[in-house]
Amino acid sequence: MGYATLGGEELHFLVEPSPSDAVIRVESLEKTYQPSSGPVTVFRHLHLTVRRGERVALVGASGAGKSTLLHLLGGLDRATAGRVLLDGTDLATLSDRNLADFRNRHIGFVWQIQSLLPEFTALENVMMPLLVRGTSPAAATEKARARLAEVGLLDRQSHLSGELSGGEQQRVVLARALVTDPLFLLADEPTGNLDYQTADKIVELLESLHVRHQLTSVFVTHSRTFAARCDRVLELEQGRLIESPDPSQPASAERPVWYQGLPPNGGYRPEP
Secondary structure: EEEEEEEOOEEEEEEOOOOEEEEEEEEEEEEEEEEOOOOEEEEEEEEEEEEEEEEEEEEEOOOOHHHHHHHHHOOOOOOOOOEEEEEOOHHOOOOOHHHHHHHHHEEEEEEEOOOOOOOEEEEHHHHHHHHHOOOOOOHHHHHHHHHHHHOOOOOOOOOOOHOHHHHHHHHHHHHHHHOOOOOEEEEOOOOOOHHHHHOOOOOOHHHHHHHHOEEEEEEEOOOOHHHHHOEEEEEEOOOEEEEOOOOOOOOOOOOOOOEOOOOOOOOOOOOO
16 A cells, blocks of 8 residues: 655555566656646556566546556656656656657557558558668668568558558558567557457457567557457546456446546545
8 A cells, every 4th residue: 555645634545566577667647737727637646567578458438548648658748747667767867859769769659540651651661760760771671571571561561551451551550660679569549440350350460469579568449359358457547547357347446446546536535
């Protein structure tokens, strides 16, 4: 049991013990936006650990803050308070330039929306992260072709993204995410825009790539079928992360709260 104080009141929250092999550690994370209408806190005092090699599914209602949390894990946004540590590196201590380099070298991203550059071929899209890093075109081409072959699209390497089906585009995105040999794979609704059969093939591909590349993966998804195939399912609900014992069903307030954030009233209250 951990604790914090707010206005002189002691506040308690449950925290999973940090295992020695944890490569993602989130400590007392807070994200508050400051629109003109007044501050909006998505979550506060959020704690999370992910062990090396785990596949964790993050589920919850639209607007619960799943993508916000994923962006913070990936260093795409800055937290209001708290820390995100990836393989021992505190992202808050990195300059914008060093953070961008860290993302390029250690994190692969997969998005729901098609994020391929339309004016470039599949091969050129996969090469892009390596070229940004300063890899020679010849070495980048060789590595990108290997990743396209891995996702079964080497024969489509010269096609523009608009000439590929939705499933093929998502496989190119996967190849691009893995071309830098990242430690972490973060995916936001990777099957959200695909039909059931295509989505199932992408899930199978994600599973095989996770094992083959020894990744630690966090997936945001609305698909409980997809979530149930992961090692652990966490539901973000009203600022709290709740571990779901039955991934096919939504977590409820009666289920164990492993990581405590905002209670339902949006303020803080002591746990009994």
